Amino acid sequence: MPIDLTDRIIQPPPKKAVKLHPLRRLAQVALGVLLVVLPLINWLRVDVTRGRFWILGQSFTAQNMILLFYICALGAVVLLSVSMVYGRWWCGWICPQTLASDFGDSLKTRIDLIFRASLGPAWGASARVLWKALMLVMAVVTAAVVCTYFYPASRVWISVFHPLSDHRVSSHLAIIAGVIGADLLWVRRHFCRRGCPYGLMLSLIGDKNTMTVRYLWERDDDCISCGQCVTVCPMSIDIKHGANQMECIGCGECIDACNDILPMIKSAPKAGLIELRYGLDPMRVTSRLNVFQKLGLWDARRYFLCGVVLLLFVGFYSEMFGSRATTITIVPSGTITQSDGCVFELYDLNIINGNPKDTSFTLSASGIDKMFLFHPGHVIRVARSGQKTVRITLAAPSKNLSLGQRYPINVTVQSLDSNQERRSVATIFYIPEQSTPLKAG
Ligand code: SF4
Numbered sequence: 474m475p476i477d478l479t480d481r482i483i484q485p486p487p488k489k490a491v492k493l494h495p496l497r498r499l500a501q502v503a504l505g506v507l508l509v510v511l512p513l514i515n516w517l518r519v520d521v522t523r524g525r526f527w528i529l530g531q532s533f534t535a536q537n538m539i540l541l542f543y544i545c546a547l548g549a550v551v552l553l554s555v556s557m558v559y560g561r562w563w564c565g566w567i568c569p570q571t572l573a574s575d576f577g578d579s580l581k582t583r584i585d586l587i588f589r590a591s592l593g594p595a596w597g598a599s600a601r602v603l604w605k606a607l608m609l610v611m612a613v614v615t616a617a618v619v620c621t622y623f624y625p626a627s628r629v630w631i632s633v634f635h636p637l638s639d640h641r642v643s644s645h646l647a648i649i650a651g652v653i654g655a656d657l658l659w660v661r662r663h664f665c666r667r668g669c670p671y672g673l674m675l676s677l678i679g680d681k682n683t684m685t686v687r688y689l690w691e692r693d694d695d696c697i698s699c700g701q702c703v704t705v706c707p708m709s710i711d712i713k714h715g716a717n718q719m720e721c722i723g724c725g726e727c728i729d730a731c732n733d734i735l736p737m738i739k740s741a742p743k744a745g746l747i748e749l750r751y752g753l754d755p756m757r758v759t760s761r762l763n764v765f766q767k768l769g770l771w772d773a774r775r776y777f778l779c780g781v782v783l784l785l786f787v788g789f790y791s792e793m794f795g796s797r798a799t800t801i802t803i804v805p806s807g808t809i810t811q812s813d814g815c816v817f818e819l820y821d822l823n824i825i826n827g828n829p830k831d832t833s834f835t836l837s838a839s840g841i842d843k844m845f846l847f848h849p850g851h852v853i854r855v856a857r858s859g860q861k862t863v864r865i866t867l868a869a870p871s872k873n874l875s876l877g878q879r880y881p882i883n884v885t886v887q888s889l890d891s892n893q894e895r896r897s898v899a900t901i902f903y904i905p906e907q908s909t910p911l912k913a914g
């Protein structure tokens with residue numbers, strides 16, 4: 474490849490190379506901690522046994538499934554946007570599969586070093602057994618963390634130590650641990666190379682402005698052919714064979730390795746021979762980019778995706794923290810009795826509290842002269858965003874009723890909080906024909 478001296482002047486070596494490895498590890502540790510903590514503090518959890526879910530500490534029922542839709546849609550669009558702008562950044566820095574592979578590889582290297590130094594020629598088999606045992610422990614712990622997203626943490630951890638105590642949790646735990654264990658022992662980076670659909674998606678959405686790890690061919694004469702960039706690469710590829718290789722996960726380890734080795738050699742040129750840059754255009758000078766280009770906002774496609782993310786976020790925010798209308802439904806139970814000159818009819822009333830806080834409600838009924846409503850307790854308290862079904866009784870004086878008639882009536886629910894929200898629902902108060910005897914109450 475011919476060396477273009479003009480390009481060398483256009484893209485000078487960086488004054489101070491930023492070390493990426495500690496930043497990557499920090500991101501991975503933060504992600505690991507976040508994944509463990511989120512279900513424990515109820516910031517993201519779905520309790521399959523109780524049909525409820527939690528977001529940011531608030532509890533919701535199945536009626537608020539739209540919130541889960543927003544979270545899934547936001548996750549998908551954010552991932553799409555980040556991939557278009559920052560390329561394989563997700564793979565190398567955030568992806569749990571890479572996190573597990575890095576952990577497994579690093580543990581293996583350390584165990585090998587310790588055993589080789591202490592056991593002599595017989596170190597290999599013992600090191601392998603220990604490593605595999607630790608990987609299986611990690612698989613069980615990871616599976617337990619996954620299960621805490623769907624079952625209470627106490628149930629999950631009791632099942633880890635007493636597998637026969639809860640068959641349902643234990644069976645899910647065993648299946649997930651089996652899958653993760655197989656991944657850790659035999660798959661790891663092979664999945665990134667051959668099985669990951671995200672890599673395929675990236676090759677479709679990436680373009681000339683997507684961030685990529687690039688070897689500066691225009692400075693090829695500066696390379697001292699030390700091979701460090703290949704040695705440290707977790708995917709065992711050579712970045713000098715071209716940017717945008719399918720296997721490259723954008724971890725930046727080769728950048729650090731090259732930046733470390735070059736300054737050690739007196740005759741060698743300055744660092745910056747491998748870099749992270751938007752696109753492959755060698756004429757693009759990092760120092761001359763405007764602030765939006767530095768953030769990766771190069772064209773209308775990227776602005777459009779930012780707009781979609783913003784819209785979804787606004788939708789999620791208003792759904793999450795805004796007030797929703799309280800919903801009530803009423804179903805006659807079919808039980809009709811007569812006593813003391815009154816006809817009594819039982820109904821099941823369901824209240825879905827739309828308020829983002831616990832609310833008390835009172836009930837009333839209208840439609841028939843001197844009719845009245847009663848239920849156990851004077852008020853009905855419903856948890857925030859929750860629902861409650863109560864059995865209520867409507868009664869009306871027999872002298873005001875005609876046999877065989879259906880009377881349209883309204884049941885009204887009024888909240889006792891500051892907004893005094895009132896909701897009414899229509900139903901029928903039915904008096905059977907004379908031939909159908911009323912039960913005595
Ligand atoms: S080529 Fe560099 S950025 Fe790509 S996977 Fe290897 S070390 Fe990471």
Ligand code: SF4
Nearest residue numbers: 696697699700702731
């Ligand atoms: S680490 Fe840098 S100097 Fe060494 S072979 Fe790779 S690109 Fe060349």
